[in-house]
Amino acid sequence: MRLAEWIHSAAEELAEAGVDSPRLDAQILAAHALGRDRSWVLSHPEESVADSGLSSLLRRRLNREPLAYITGKREFYGREFFVDPDVLVPRQETEFVVERAKLWMHGGGDWTVLDVGTGSGCIGITLALECPGCRVTLLDKSMNALRVASKNADALEARIDQFVHSDLFHKLPKRRYQLVVSNPPYVAHADDLPPEVRDFEPHDALFADANGLAMYRRLAAETYLATGCEALIVEIGMGQQPAVEAVFAEYGWQLVDAMCDLGRIVRTLTFIPADVVGRLS
Structure with a gap:
């Protein structure tokens, strides 16, 4: 043939x-x-x-197995990342987290960056490569996901400070992270998801309780973050801005930026914690 x-x-x-x-x-x-x-x-x-x-x-x-799992790779921000069923398939909308973080760091410098729920490592590794001088820690509660992230860091020759196996910050070494980035689980229901996502991608990385807001609330309530970082950048789902903004406001965080994609859909929110708000007021 x-x-x-x-x-x-x-x-x-x-x-x-x-x-x-x-x-x-x-x-x-x-x-x-x-x-x-x-x-x-x-x-x-x-x-x-x-x-x-x-x-x-x-x-x-x-x-309906995702093409990325079949081939074992997916492009993200112009680079090829290894992926398997232990991690989410990197998505184009997540590149806006990288874009916003680069703007916040002015393209580089001596920044300490924490990528929470790193999965394949696509956000943190890309920042390590795009922003010379920044020191990046990759954190995930899944050891298998960290193995994937480590493989990608090696393949792309990215210098990563630490790989931390922890459910949020329980086992994170005590240090100050100036910038925290995260693409947390935020899907409330599986009903409208395509089978490639619903039936194959890791549910722990997709779904969150409290109508998709549970992980945002955990991040907002974390005193480890609120007293140490200068900014937190998160990806959100379509139409979630008001609810996510309200959750962070409960804990004194202030929204300073909402970044849209080319379709004018808000993809990332940038918050500063209460102590930073106080210093600026």
Whole structure:
């Protein structure tokens, strides 16, 4: 079978299964199975292909397994990150956390940064690479997630100060972090999620009680943060700004920035703690 024929057939099956980008996914699956990149696949439509694992990869995608878990990689902020089912698939909207943090740090300098719930490490590792001089700690309650983050740090040659296995700050060494960043779990219900997310990604990293606000409340109530950091930047879900802002306000945090994506959807909120508010007033 010619490569173009396989891609056409696979794309039709993927479309019938409800996959959003069937042709693109078919091309990426073919590239992965053949050990090539997508540009090679596009430029060799007449190439004769044996199965080479193509059918097994296609079955996995037809079952709605995320493409990133099948290929073991996902691009984030222009870099390739290793991913597996122990971590969330990095998303484009999370890049706005990086953008806001870079602006806060003016692109670099001697900053201490804590990435809470680091998962694959995509936020903290990217900041370590993009902001020379900053010292980054990656924290997660999942040891398996920390292994993924460590693998990515090694592959991307990022200098990470510490990898900390802890549920929030219980086992975190006592030190001052000037900037805290987090993409916490904030999904309230699974009903509207696509099967790729609902059935495959780690639920501990997706779902939160209290209508999706539980982790925000834990962060806001944490005195370790409120007396040490200069700013906290969090990702939020669509339409969550009023509720998240209210939670942080209960504990004296002040919202200083809300960053939107290109669709004018608020993706990140930046808060400063009560002691910083007092110094500025």
